[in-house]
Each structure stands twice: as structure tokens, then as C-alpha cells.
Amino acid sequence: MTRNNYKQLVLLMWIALPTAAWSYWRVWNQLPAQMAVHFNANGRPNGFASLEGALQMGLGIMVVMLVVFTAISLMLHAFKPVAAWVALVFFYLVLSFCWYGNYSIVAFNLKTPPAHSELVGPSSPALRNSMNWTVSQLHS
Numbered sequence: 001m002t003r004n005n006y007k008q009l010v011l012l013m014w015i016a017l018p019t020a021a022w023s024y025w026r027v028w029n030q031l032p033a034q035m036a037v038h039f040n041a042n043g044r045p046n047g048f049a050s051l052e053g054a055l056q057m058g059l060g061i062m063v064v065m066l067v068v069f070t071a072i073s074l075m076l077h078a079f080k081p082v083a084a085w086v087a088l089v090f091f092y093l094v095l096s097f098c099w100y101g102n103y104s105i106v107a108f109n110l111k112t113p114p115a116h117s118e119l120v121g122p123s124s125p126a127l128r129n130s131m132n133w134t135v136s137q138l139h140s
Contacts, residue, residue, distance in 0.1 A: 009088060010073045016095045017062055020102045024055050027110060035109045045108075054109075058102040065098060 024031075028051075035054040038047025049057060069091040076084035 006077055006084065006088070007074075010070055010077075013069060013073075013091060013095055014066055016099045017059065017066060020062055020099050021055075021059055023103050023106050024058075027106060031106070031109050035105065037105055039108075054105065058105065062095070062098050062102070065095060069095070 031051055033051055034048050035051055036045030036047070037049045037054050037057065038045065040046045073084060073088055073091060076087050
């Protein structure tokens, strides 16, 4: 491939940024004010951010990676063209992972059920006024 094709592929990496922003924008009004942005090994959220914070963090990480990957790609292509192609494939994989992470965070927060309570059930005080319940009534 020619030098221009390589530069076009480097520029094509940047399509990840507007598509990730679009995934937030299209459902902005449906997302909760506090979004789960970090998850433990079991897939349970253990880190939260405001809606704006989640957007800034997700897109900010992607912008930093795009700037660094673009600079490295262009420098590698100038000095070691063979290595530049391998690096470009690696950069696409990393950006794809980051893009999918943003997409998954949005998708998770769209379908998040209400907060879990150990007391939810037919005799749950959450279904009625819990101010009138005593501890002995909860265990019966």
C-alpha cells in the first residue's frame, strides 16, 4: 500500500470518537444521573460517575489514545514502515476495545434494574411504609 493509504487508515481511527459520542448522545435522556462505569470480576458495578463525568472520562480516554496512536503511527511509518503496519493493527484493536467499553457502559446503564435490596419480596417494607415495621415483623 502507498503512503497515502497508510495515512488514510491512520485518520480512519478517528471515526471511533464520533461514533462513541453518538452512542451517548442518542440515549442521553434515558441514562441515569449516576452511571456505573467500573465493574468487578462478577460484572457487578463498583464504580460510579455522574452522567457528564462518564461521558468526559470515556471520550477523554479515547481522545488521549487517538492522539498518542496517531503520533506514534506517523513516526513509525516514517522510520520503520514494516513495524508501522503491525502497530496500526494493534492500535485498531485497542481502540476497538475502548469503543466497545464505552458502548457497553451505555448499554448496561440503560437496562440497569432498580437498586437491589435483600428485603424485596411479598412482605417487603419497600412495598409499603416501612416506618411501621419492627425487626421481629421483618423476620417472620
